[in-house]
Amino acid sequence: MLGDIVTIVRDNWLLLLVGQFPAGPLGGLVATLILSVLSIVLAFPVGMLIALARLSKSPFLLWPSTVLVYVARGVPLLMLIFWVYFAVPLLLGNRIPGFLAMLITLVIYEGCFLSEIIRGGIVALGRGQMEAARSLGHSYMGAMAWVILPQALYNMIPSILSQFVSTIKETTLGYVINVPELTFAANQINNQLLTQPFQVFFILAIIYFIVCWSLTRVAVLIERRISNKRSGRGGTVSEATVRALTAEP
């Protein structure tokens, strides 16, 4: 069993890494990571806009954004992928590539989830910050941009990172619309070998595990650092170290 796994990895590592790249479209782990990074980077401004709309008092902003967030929370991602991949091209008149369909869907979907994180971060900051900034002469948007968001976003770094891990896991659904990424590559290998499905999918699971677990660890470390800093210990690390060093044995 272990021998089979080593052999499969040795024979197919390039396909798992970049798909059929020089000869065909870029795929494999690299495509998974590119898709995930692009999705989260593009979803961030979308999430910010939705969060601000959800916090605004105008019903024209509040209602559509609330409906959008509830649709994203209540409808399976797979269903949204089908809308973008099969239904929207009928309106536009021509098909769109699977990669683009997946990217658009993930930007909308992740944008909605990020907006909830951002909104939570802004609400958690408390109203005093906004009131103080307004009383110092900032406009609402000015206070948001210079006082609220810098603090809220800093506190949200760990949540955003774990949303990035979710995005990596969600790119696997691209397999259903034939996006060449890691899961697709593993299925190609499985279709060639036919006899060792367990070994192939076990390798696939392990690769995802290594990538996502490492990123989760990074998120936990950053979270610890931020909460140390917030509780005032991080800022005075040197002080604590100095005390430890100078203490009598």
Next chain:
Amino acid sequence: MEGFDLSAILGNPEYAALIRHGLWFTFIVFIGSWLLAMSLGIVLLVLRQIPGPIADRLVGAYVSYHRNVPTLVQLMLWYFGVSALLPTALQFWLSDHNGGVIFAVIALGLVQAAYFSEDMRSGLRSIPAGQGEAAKALGHGHVSAMRYVMMPQAIRNALPALINHTVSLFKNSSLAMAIGVAELTHAVQEVQNLSFRVFEAYTIATVLYLAISLVLMAIGAALQARAARKGGR
């Protein structure tokens, strides 16, 4: 493209039957995997209470594996991988008896158990240790202190997370279509292929998913309100 006409699908007995059938399979997968996830989640939670590092590490590894590997990959690993390791007679029996549904319930249930057990564990950790000590001082044993003092409070604190994860389990039941389970998403794909009415088919499925998710969220909100009332006493 014809005009948008839902009755073209809902009025057609063949399509309506496909969708009803799909909805039924979605429920089976959802309820089955929820029950598996909740019972296994409780077992994992209890195992973690065993003193010493071994049980803690093992459960930690289980949770970490299931949280960091995509659900779709776990479904494939079970349906294509594990099934190939089974004896041939069992493989035939499974393919005759909706093996896809069974593997979907197992895979989704095992993944969700990791989330449920972590939700309940963080609920339990938020209860001050003094509660357990007070319960023991009043003559409760460990098990009965857990049962009557700690767990009711822990579950109350864990409710929002448990509800969120229940809704996401319901949504994830759609992934079972990738291993050939004829659930709702699979059914509308079939209706769409047969009728060429893409918008109508997807609208019906989207509305159904959204309605059920909202009902689950509403039940969750009602449970939370009830727990808050009880906790306030």
